[in-house]
Amino acid sequence: MLERFLLWVDDRLGTAHFVRHALRKAFPDHWSFMLGEINLYAFIVLVATGTFLAMFFDPNAAKLTYHGPYALLAGTRVSHAYASALALSFEVNGGLLVRQIHHWSALIFLAGIVAHMGRIFFTGAFRKPREINWIVGLALFGLAMLAGFTGYSLPDDLLSGIGLRIADSVVLAVPVVGTWLSFLLIGGTFPTERIIPRLFVAHVYLLPSLIAAFIALHLIVVWRQKHAQFPGPDRTEHNVVGSPLFPRYAAKSLALLAAVVGVACALGALVQINPIWLWGPYEPWNAVNPAQPDWYVGWLEGGLRLGPPWALHFLGHTVGSPFWPTVLLPFVLFAVLLVWPWIDGAIRRDRDAHQLLDLPRNVPWRTALGVALFLFMFGLTLAASGDVQARYAHLPITAITTFYRFFCLFGPPVGFGVTYVIASELRATGGVQQATRIRLRRNAEGGFDEELLR
Amino acid sequence: MKERLVGGALMLAIVGSALFIAAYVSGGARIYEGLALALTAGALSAAAAGWALWLLPDERVADRIVTYPSRAAERRAQRGEFRTGVRAISRSRAVVRLLYAALGACAAALVVPFRSLGPAPGDALFHTRWRKGARLARGDGRAVRVDDLEIDSALTVFPADALGDPQSQAMLLRVPERLAPATRGYMVYSKLCTHAGCPVALYRAAAKELMCPCHQSVFNVLDNGAVVAGPADHALPRLPIEIAQDGTLIATSDFPQPVGPSFWERG
Numbered sequence: 071m072l073e074r075f076l077l078w079v080d081d082r083l084g085t086a087h088f089v090r091h092a093l094r095k096a097f098p099d100h101w102s103f104m105l106g107e108i109n110l111y112a113f114i115v116l117v118a119t120g121t122f123l124a125m126f127f128d129p130n131a132a133k134l135t136y137h138g139p140y141a142l143l144a145g146t147r148v149s150h151a152y153a154s155a156l157a158l159s160f161e162v163n164g165g166l167l168v169r170q171i172h173h174w175s176a177l178i179f180l181a182g183i184v185a186h187m188g189r190i191f192f193t194g195a196f197r198k199p200r201e202i203n204w205i206v207g208l209a210l211f212g213l214a215m216l217a218g219f220t221g222y223s224l225p226d227d228l229l230s231g232i233g234l235r236i237a238d239s240v241v242l243a244v245p246v247v248g249t250w251l252s253f254l255l256i257g258g259t260f261p262t263e264r265i266i267p268r269l270f271v272a273h274v275y276l277l278p279s280l281i282a283a284f285i286a287l288h289l290i291v292v293w294r295q296k297h298a299q300f301p302g303p304d305r306t307e308h309n310v311v312g313s314p315l316f317p318r319y320a321a322k323s324l325a326l327l328a329a330v331v332g333v334a335c336a337l338g339a340l341v342q343i344n345p346i347w348l349w350g351p352y353e354p355w356n357a358v359n360p361a362q363p364d365w366y367v368g369w370l371e372g373g374l375r376l377g378p379p380w381a382l383h384f385l386g387h388t389v390g391s392p393f394w395p396t397v398l399l400p401f402v403l404f405a406v407l408l409v410w411p412w413i414d415g416a417i418r419r420d421r422d423a424h425q426l427l428d429l430p431r432n433v434p435w436r437t438a439l440g441v442a443l444f445l446f447m448f449g450l451t452l453a454a455s456g457d458v459q460a461r462y463a464h465l466p467i468t469a470i471t472t473f474y475r476f477f478c479l480f481g482p483p484v485g486f487g488v489t490y491v492i493a494s495e496l497r498a499t500g501g502v503q504q505a506t507r508i509r510l511r512r513n514a515e516g517g518f519d520e521e522l523l524r
Numbered sequence: 525m526k527e528r529l530v531g532g533a534l535m536l537a538i539v540g541s542a543l544f545i546a547a548y549v550s551g552g553a554r555i556y557e558g559l560a561l562a563l564t565a566g567a568l569s570a571a572a573a574g575w576a577l578w579l580l581p582d583e584r585v586a587d588r589i590v591t592y593p594s595r596a597a598e599r600r601a602q603r604g605e606f607r608t609g610v611r612a613i614s615r616s617r618a619v620v621r622l623l624y625a626a627l628g629a630c631a632a633a634l635v636v637p638f639r640s641l642g643p644a645p646g647d648a649l650f651h652t653r654w655r656k657g658a659r660l661a662r663g664d665g666r667a668v669r670v671d672d673l674e675i676d677s678a679l680t681v682f683p684a685d686a687l688g689d690p691q692s693q694a695m696l697l698r699v700p701e702r703l704a705p706a707t708r709g710y711m712v713y714s715k716l717c718t719h720a721g722c723p724v725a726l727y728r729a730a731a732k733e734l735m736c737p738c739h740q741s742v743f744n745v746l747d748n749g750a751v752v753a754g755p756a757d758h759a760l761p762r763l764p765i766e767i768a769q770d771g772t773l774i775a776t777s778d779f780p781q782p783v784g785p786s787f788w789e790r791g
Binding site: 260 | 548551556557563564565568570572573575581586589592639641642644680688691715725738739753756758786788
């Protein structure tokens with residue numbers, strides 16, 4: 071059947087040459103190469119579940135009196151958006167499950183992206199010729215964060231409204247154009263009835279389309295360039311060694327797809343996430359404590375808590391304190407990451423193309439730098455839940471904040487030093503000494519091949 | 525044996541699918557639906573993984589990287605074609621410059637409609653609905669009278685003619701009378717945090733401090749809302765009030781400073 075179909079296509083498009091090679095395309099077997107696939111599959115889950123949710127969600131900020139099955143809110147004035155989010159949670163069969171799977175998949179998507187970026191960074195996979203995909207990946211990271219934020223801001227519950235209020239304050243802290251930008255984005259003084267419909271357009275149309283387009287570009291580039299690979303027997307700067315796509319790698323990848331779906335479903339079934347009925351509808355004068363955003367926004371939220379209380383005043387203008395952690399820091403971070411392949415190349419005085427990855431220990435300064443950045447971001451992210459930690463540790467919140475300020479200032483340099491020393495030592499000794507290992511592989515003829523493992 | 529395991533996993537996936545349909549039809553308990561789906565997907569995953577690891581040949585293939593960069597002759601030819609085209613286009617310099625200008629004008633024209641997205645800020649961020657004589661009212665519209673609040677308690681208030689106005693939301697506090705004798709211990713602060721705009725909802729009566737639940741900025745209510753701790757960069761604006769003859773509380777003007785977070789034009 072499928073065979074006949076391939077011939078049918080070839081009659082019309084002449085694809086036999088491409089398909090023949092595609093079926094035998096080499097995919098390196100290292101587990102870390104599957105991190106990117108997790109993101110692809112999480113995105114598929116997101117699109118599927120998100121489409122279902124969009125059938126029921128009403129992006130309308132106008133108010134109505136709630137008379138749904140959730141008795142504790144009976145008679146409360148809520149927006150159509152909030153009421154429809156409650157209705158799809160309580161009145162649509164499978165609605166809450168799909169909502170929770172959608173939210174969990176978003177967390178998995180972002181976690182996978184960060185892990186994948188870490189693999190790329192620490193192994194130097196961004197080096198020539200892969201700068202294009204580094205930039206495309208970085209764009210995907212930014213778009214995914216925006217998609218996540220616009221998504222959890224949609225239900226118009228108390229937490230999402232507070233998050234939007236903070237986001238508007240961040241926009242107001244942008245120098246020169248901030249006020250205008252805020253008024254154009256939300257159509258007036260916060261809050262306005264335009265916010266939810268605009269978020270909806272961004273979340274269900276603009277951002278997913280962009281993400282899909284960038285994913286396509288990402289895959290086309292990686293297909294054309296072929297994978298990089300860790301050094302090993304038979305592996306050179308001019309080839310890539312691995313499993314053939316068909317049948318073995320395809321089966322493995324399918325297993326991963328099903329695993330991502332399974333984990334998302336299990337989390338959606340068992341682990342409650344964002345119970346919007348507990349927070350209640352957004353009213354601009356209400357607040358809850360403790361309150362945290364989704365984990366991937368934690369570094370910005372933590373930055374807002376730890377940031378210095380400095381405002382700039384000059385010539386009758388003001389730049390407020392949110393500028394430092396939520397305007398300047400993300401700008402510098404993304405700008406540096408964007409040009410990182412060239413900075414890295416300049417430091418290594420290397421303009422050659424590479425197919426062989428760096429072992430992290432072999433480039434101690436880069437690995438140390440990555441660890442330092444990770445610690446900094448980790449400190450900011452943990453600080454975003456400082457109020458919860460204060461509650462459980464019975465400490466004043468100010469002590470927690472002071473701790474994380476020190477952590478973010480001194481943790482990264484210490485982490486840099488320690489990593490640098492360890493990596494240099496490992497490089498000098500050639501890594502942890504291991505006995506020679508041989509793996510037997512079953513081959514297509516039914517016999518066995520021996521492979522020398524590093 | 526291994527084939528049986530894979531087959532068993534596939535059968536489990538069929539069972540999981542049936543369970544999901546059953547859970548859906550019988551009313552849709554989230555946990556059962558989700559677990560059935562998870563079982564289905566998990567079983568499929570196990571089957572595919574087992575199939576890949578046990579049943580399919582573990583072959584090595586090596587692809588040579590030959591597709592890039594192109595051969596030198598190809599690159600030269602590309603450069604030649606491109607240059608020929610550019611030369612043909614730029615024979616008339618003036619028209620090329622006009623083309624750039626036209627494209628720039630086009631882009632500018634396409635940007636202009638973005639202006640429709642919102643009103644001009646104007647002085648919207650400089651004013652609230654408080655003005656001289658505005659009565660302090662609770663969210664439900666009831667006016668606040670001078671004996672309504674216990675000492676060391678707090679209440680969210682709005683101007684009586686702008687209930688629920690987000691920019692005008694304010695915290696009415698009552699401190700011991702000797703600390704604010706002119707208003708019998710009453711004082712009013714903007715409820716919009718000057719850091720990131722959250723409602724400054726926590727009144728710590730013992731310390732006489734207002735605290736923002738979002739980023740923990742702390743303001744001293746006995747020192748005109750000065751920042752005591754946290755990331756806020758300026759004091760919480762204080763609303764001047766007086767006690768009217770009928771015993772209600774009224775504002776004597778708008779806030780003397782803009783409320784809410786810093787913004788470029790704030791000065």
